[in-house]
Amino acid sequence: MSVQKEITRENNERNILKAAEEIFAQYGFRGATTDLIAKQAGLPKANIHYYYKTKELLYRAVLERVLDEWSEAAKVFEQYEEPKVALTKYIESKMKFSRSRPYASKVWANEVLHGADAVSGFLKTSVKTWLNDRNQLLQKWIYDKKIKPVDPTAFFYMIWAATQHYADFDHQIVILNDGLPYSDEEYQQKIKQLTELILGSVGLD
Amino acid sequence: MSVQKEITRENNERNILKAAEEIFAQYGFRGATTDLIAKQAGLPKANIHYYYKTKELLYRAVLERVLDEWSEAAKVFEQYEEPKVALTKYIESKMKFSRSRPYASKVWANEVLHGADAVSGFLKTSVKTWLNDRNQLLQKWIYDKKIKPVDPTAFFYMIWAATQHYADFDHQIVILNDGLPYSDEEYQQKIKQLTELILGSVGLD
DNA sequence: GTCTATACGTTGATAGAC
DNA sequence: GTCTATCAACGTATAGAC
Numbered sequence: 001m002s003v004q005k006e007i008t009r010e011n012n013e014r015n016i017l018k019a020a021e022e023i024f025a026q027y028g029f030r031g032a033t034t035d036l037i038a039k040q041a042g043l044p045k046a047n048i049h050y051y052y053k054t055k056e057l058l059y060r061a062v063l064e065r066v067l068d069e070w071s072e073a074a075k076v077f078e079q080y081e082e083p084k085v086a087l088t089k090y091i092e093s094k095m096k097f098s099r100s101r102p103y104a105s106k107v108w109a110n111e112v113l114h115g116a117d118a119v120s121g122f123l124k125t126s127v128k129t130w131l132n133d134r135n136q137l138l139q140k141w142i143y144d145k146k147i148k149p150v151d152p153t154a155f156f157y158m159i160w161a162a163t164q165h166y167a168d169f170d171h172q173i174v175i176l177n178d179g180l181p182y183s184d185e186e187y188q189q190k191i192k193q194l195t196e197l198i199l200g201s202v203g204l205d
Numbered sequence: 206m207s208v209q210k211e212i213t214r215e216n217n218e219r220n221i222l223k224a225a226e227e228i229f230a231q232y233g234f235r236g237a238t239t240d241l242i243a244k245q246a247g248l249p250k251a252n253i254h255y256y257y258k259t260k261e262l263l264y265r266a267v268l269e270r271v272l273d274e275w276s277e278a279a280k281v282f283e284q285y286e287e288p289k290v291a292l293t294k295y296i297e298s299k300m301k302f303s304r305s306r307p308y309a310s311k312v313w314a315n316e317v318l319h320g321a322d323a324v325s326g327f328l329k330t331s332v333k334t335w336l337n338d339r340n341q342l343l344q345k346w347i348y349d350k351k352i353k354p355v356d357p358t359a360f361f362y363m364i365w366a367a368t369q370h371y372a373d374f375d376h377q378i379v380i381l382n383d384g385l386p387y388s389d390e391e392y393q394q395k396i397k398q399l400t401e402l403i404l405g406s407v408g409l410d
Numbered sequence: 411g412t413c414t415a416t417a418c419g420t421t422g423a424t425a426g427a428c
Numbered sequence: 429g430t431c432t433a434t435c436a437a438c439g440t441a442t443a444g445a446c
Contacts, residue, residue: 171325175328201402
């Protein structure tokens with residue numbers, strides 16, 4: 001294959017993945033149609049099937065990309081020693097991801113909601129490993145009396161739920177805010193608020 | 206219409222609503238088929254359409270029932286004066302609902318995820334009113350120095366997200382727990398843990 | 411690699427006998 | 429009120445020209 005064709009393929013795949021993420025997020029797996037994805041990507045329907053043999057394979061590619069980006073965002077955790085700083089950076093990172101990539105979060109949420117079949121492999125391996133490692137770190141913090149003794153898993157679930165809520169439930173949030181989406185400044189305030197709440201929950205004030 | 210027929214109708218509607226809630230939760234609006242709902246309810250497909258003219262109307266009936274039950278569960282909030290007790294009871298109530306009615310929570314989550322069109326009416330009225338009232342109550346608690354000064358809305362979103370996570374993300378939770386669903390005792394522990402975290406977040410220890 | 415036309419399965423909804 | 433048979437619409441996937 002020529003270099004030019006490689007580039008064409010990569011561009012098209014990225015373009016299709018982006019379009020598919022939006023459509024899957026908005027309509028769910030079954031509600032999304034290849035035609036809608038094609039229109040969103042500005043391509044005829046048949047081209048989608050040329051790059052991704054089936055709708056299912058395209059869907060899995062979208063989910064894998066989401067997990068990759070999440071993993072990347074979660075790395076801030078390792079860059080700071082102090083519990084307060086590490087948690088603050090982690091919450092900020094998750095909140096910013098919810099803000100910049102709501103569709104990514106929603107595709108994942110939708111998949112888990114409906115059985116998690118397409119992501120069970122990722123959950124058993126990468127996610128499970130990450131959670132185990134972080135749990136150990138928290139146990140250490142507890143042992144060192146740096147944070148209150150808490151169930152680390154319950155704590156992380158709370159962080160995941162609370163931060164992803166701003167992406168997954170954004171329509172509800174807008175309606176409850178009288179139809180007004182949060183401005184960047186307001187969203188920064190929400191990050192600050194949530195950070196204080198979560199830090200407070202383990203005694204870090 | 207005779208009394209007997211009234212009873213038949215009510216029984217069938219309840220039966221169909223229950224089946225529809227499960228199927229919509231598992232497959233989403235578009236993924237759920239009237240045939241699947243019919244099978245789940247033990248009826249031929251045509252009977253579903255006899256009781257609910259369209260799939261859309263059935264869907265809305267399911268969502269309305271979910272909101273009714275949520276409102277009912279939220280009433281514990283008014284029954285206790287002390288912040289610590291009221292919040293503890295509210296969290297417990299929400300967690301028990303997540304445990305006993307995961308499908309109900311999931312249908313709502315799925316609907317909001319995909320645009321909240323079918324529930325925007327409820328959000329603008331009942332939910333908005335409830336949230337406003339509770340926000341005022343929290344402002345009073347803050348003024349009385351009973352809890353730390355926090356953004357009440359951000360606080361409630363955290364509670365909603367954290368408690369509903371146990372229903373909406375139950376598949377993920379099971380996988381991360383090595384494929385083992387929580388026992389009743391384990392779940393009680395999670396309720397206790399989450400309650401402590403949330404109380405801690407507003408300085409109630 | 412792109413695109414039009416189409417085959418084939420599925421599904422929401424109804425007609426009409428019981 | 430129940431159920432079987434049926435239809436029209438839609439959606440995935442492919443064939444085949446360019």
